[in-house]
Amino acid sequence: MSAQTDRRTDRYQDAVTRYFEAWNAREPETLAKAVAEAWASQGGYIDPLAEVRGHEGITAVITAAQARFPGFAFRLTGTVDGHHDTARFSWELVSEAGGTPGAGPAPAAGSDVITLDAENRIVSVLGFLDRVPAGA
Template identity: 75%
Template structure:
């Protein structure tokens, strides 16, 4: 594995730590570790900048889908300062999708990293979204 691959995978791991942080203080800390201070997050439902606003978007996702967690699906791919990956939202209780074990939410994100490997920008794409979201 190359040093660059490690860089992308480490950044994405920190990204998921932030998205899966349940407690507000842990979430704030994880966002600060993953994102640059002026970092942004943009998807079809949100367009925010800065740690406080990013943490608020993550909190809203937890409020909408209690008991679910974000997980990586597939490999992280990257070049230069950009990485892409796919994810899904799954029940922490387990189970299969037909048993209600998985929320029908999935997407792909593209992140741009700064020189320190922290996220500058996220462009998120939602591949599956439940009705009314």
């Protein structure tokens, strides 16, 4: 693998790392900062349950998810795959307490596709939910 390929791969991995830092930030100031570092100012987020644009909208969606699943965190599953300005990855929601291995599937899981700008900030997220709890 060439050094240029490594840099491109790091670009996607770094963006996804910032994405999860935002989704797992609990304090309002930390969350606002993490969203601003991960997303472009008019970046968007869309999945079957939400469609928002801008840092305030994204922060509101993350805050609502955290309220719905207290004590859980979002975690990358598998590897990040990307090309050009687009990356895809899968995630699951896991107990922050560590949970019990084999205790059952995560309450929510999915796959997201992100598009990045020239500064490697997220311009858009297109989320797919593979598993959601009843009533979500």
